[in-house]
Amino acid sequence: MQPLANVTPLKPPPRAGAIEVRNVGQVFRTRSQDVVALEDVSLDIKPGRFVVLVGPSGCGKSTLLMMMAGLRAQTSGTITINGAPIAQPDPNRVGVVFQEASLFPWLTAEDNVEFPLALRGVAKAERRAKAQDALKLVGLEGFGKRHPHELSGGMKQRVSIARGLVQDPPVLLMDEPFAALDEQTRMTMGDELLRIWAATGKTVVFVTHSLTEAVYLADEVIVMSPRPGRIVDQLQVNLPRPRTYEMLSGDAFGALRDRIWRHIRKSA
């Protein structure tokens, strides 16, 4: 769907951020046996969607995310992002946010955000400007000179998100990013993430254990079952946006959460 006129080659194509997972399988070989972590997983994620992966421990949702990030090779099948296969980490297409903020403790917040740019030899001034923009986007303007140990858990994850976004990739992959945070911070960070997502239009794939968090954030929830990891359900979450705290106690919200829970109880 390329528009015929006004094509500016510097802008990403309009379909940037599409993820296609085709018949992906993952087998871990141990000394005694082969463990099938993922079996025949296929998934289509449209650009700009907020997709959440849920499932009991060991269902391979993090493994799937790591494969989308190019951090782990699948045993079979293909994964494409922007229409091209992903075989190794490509920060221009994919930003990753991990559960632990995994910031480099010896660098300041802004140096952490600049890190991926520094790897590619971007000039200092440009790096600094981009890092400032990213920190501003995540609400951390003025905190750039601090080291990670001088930041709270939520702020560290904000820096981590800024680092994932600094190269402006169309896709942001998040592996249980708020799991280590306390309940209140987690709620606030959810709202913050939705704000950032709305402002940037990224495709987000988000892994979580929390069903409430899943329904609250998602356009679409993918439910997976363990051993071997498979997709057992795909739910469209048609709650209006912006999402509000009041929706959590609504019937529509409860029905979606119950449906996910029934799947998980069955397989766990």
Next chain:
Amino acid sequence: MSAKTLRHLIVVGLLVLWELLPRAGLIPELFLPSLSSTLLAGWNEAAEYGHALAVTLYEVAVSMAFACGGGILLGAIVGSLPRPRLLIMPMVSSLYAVPLVILYPVFTVWLGIGSESKIAFASIYGFLPTMLATAAGIQTIDPQLLLAARSMGATLSQRLVRVIIPAAIPTVLSGLRIGGALVIVGVVVSEMLISSAGIGYLISRYRTILDSPHVFAGVLLVLFMAIAFNTAIRWVERKAAIWQTGTRAGQGAADEVGSGTMQPAT
């Protein structure tokens, strides 16, 4: 009174006792010459001590370069690759328990009684703890940091330079502290055993003629050398460890932020 002033008072007190006890005749001058006579002995033979200090410092510097350079290099290899680790670590660990000074006479046979044998001995002596600490430091790097770097497209050499080395610095420094101290011990001890120059040699020679003030002047010099080394390492550690988590300053700042005195609160 602060702990620091108290510490200084204790040191001053000891120095005063060192002066007074021998003078009052409570301790024979042969066992412990007074501080002033020790300093005077050193001052009178300043040229001799200066020359000896130069020899010792030279040996220490060269050994330190070998011990630390080799220790860090081999420690990095052993720490990051499992196969060499399996081969080398058990050997190194048991070697660590052997009193290596038994090798020194062999070194004098091979290398003579000049500086070379001291450098060889002290290098090996200081090498082991440096290598063990470096290996441990590299093994204990948070794998999450390496994964994050990889997700940002860091190549192997970029991961080494930008992640592994900075992450390992604190543990490596604590290895250097022990390794460096052992290098000084190694040099002085080997000079005392079989030698023709250096502070250890002077101490040992004056001892045989029962000249206590001159012995103690040498001891003082070694003491100053060790203190200077310790101060230098501490300074480097402070410079390098600013970022280390769990420091009280860092904790305080995090609490301050967490309690909502700063925005944003999360």
